[in-house]
Amino acid sequence: MAEPIEDFYAVIPAGGVGSRLWPLSRAEAPKFLHDLTGSGVSLLRNTWDRLLPLTGPNRIAVVTGKAHEHRVEDELPDIPEGNVFIESSPRESAAAIGLAAAILQRREPDVIIGSFAADHHISRQRAFEFAVRQSVALARAGYISTIGIAPTEPSVGFGYIQKGDEIDIEGAPMAAIVEQFVEKPDLDTARRYYADRNFLWNAGMFISRADVLLAELAANEPELHAGLLEIAEAWDSDRRAEVTDRVWPGLKKIAIDYAVAEPAAEKGRLAVVPGHFDWDDVGDFASLAKLISGGRPDRMSILGRNEMVLADESTGLVVSQTNRVIAVVGVQGLIVVDTEDALLVTTSEHAQRVKSVVGTLQSRGDDRVL
Secondary structure, eight states: OOOOTTEEEEEEEEEEOOGGGGTSSOOOSSSSSOOOEEEOHHHHHHHHHHHHHHHHTEEEEOOOOOOOGGHHHHOTTSOOOGGGEEEEEOOOOHHHHHHHHHHHHHHTTOOOOEEEOOOOEEEEEHHHHHHHHHHHHHHHTTTTTEEEESSSSOOOOOOOEEEEEEOOOOOOOOOOOEEEOOOOOHHHHHHHHHSSSSEEEEEEEEEEEEEHHHHHHHOOOHHHHHHHHHHHHHHHHHTTTHHHHHHHHGGOOOHHHHHHHHHHTTTOOEEEEOOOOEEEEEHHHHHHHHHHTTTTTTTTEEEEGGEEEEEEEOOOEEEEESOOOEESSSSEEEEEOOSSSSSEEGGGGGGGGGGHHHHHHHTTTTTTOO
């Protein structure tokens, strides 16, 4: 078994609500705190277990909100107390990852950090570790690296990364320069990307020396960079609360893709390693149904209290969190999510539209089920 990487620190951003998975995912219990795969542990715990062989228990940090601090600590009892970084309010991924980079760089000037979402599902552990170790080699050479997923279908649900020329870096035999990022395409474009094979899904994993990432952030978002450095300087002192409360609310909300990755790609400083492992961001109930069924559309997937669900010649997904009997007869691609205070009924085809229900409830000021 390979040893942990000595100069590497994994960062797990654990934020967001996962509104396309409402009413299962809520503000107080977002999707990373749920077991969505039937493994018996949450997505967050799965992420921790996946990173542990690369880091050991003392070199994983989690960035999360105040509302989830204690749940995160319960899920990860081995995480060091000083490695849970609390956001006082949501400020998007550039602030979350930038904060972790700034704190860890002050603690360890030459540290390499990798950012891995708390709510993704990954299998084929050895292939994942191989991709991360290649990315660390690229980071040591001064690149910001990302792991792109080899597409298994022409998906319109993910952004894409276009590979360019290969890079000759020892320890990273599959690395290439990133030509460009592209947003979620239409179906015809997705089919072209899938056939090209130089296009990879953007899974939002970034690996870099902390000082290199921060320098790129300084070049593109100087005010955000300055605010994060001010907070980081006070983080391990008794001034943390005062400085964070003053500075954090004014930080710009922007994704790490726009603040760091895309500008670095334009300068030829971003590298990509293809990840030949199974990956899913579990973005909606259609993808969850596919994940649970093992990709078999002819099955009815059940998550929760299986004995309460009766399915006859039906396909789709039933999530049961109550004692009600749910009978599904002769329907295809159905999504039913039954919780104590809310019931969702839709289809796999319209799973992406669940987010609009949350928006409607918010606009009405009805937070009882949010």
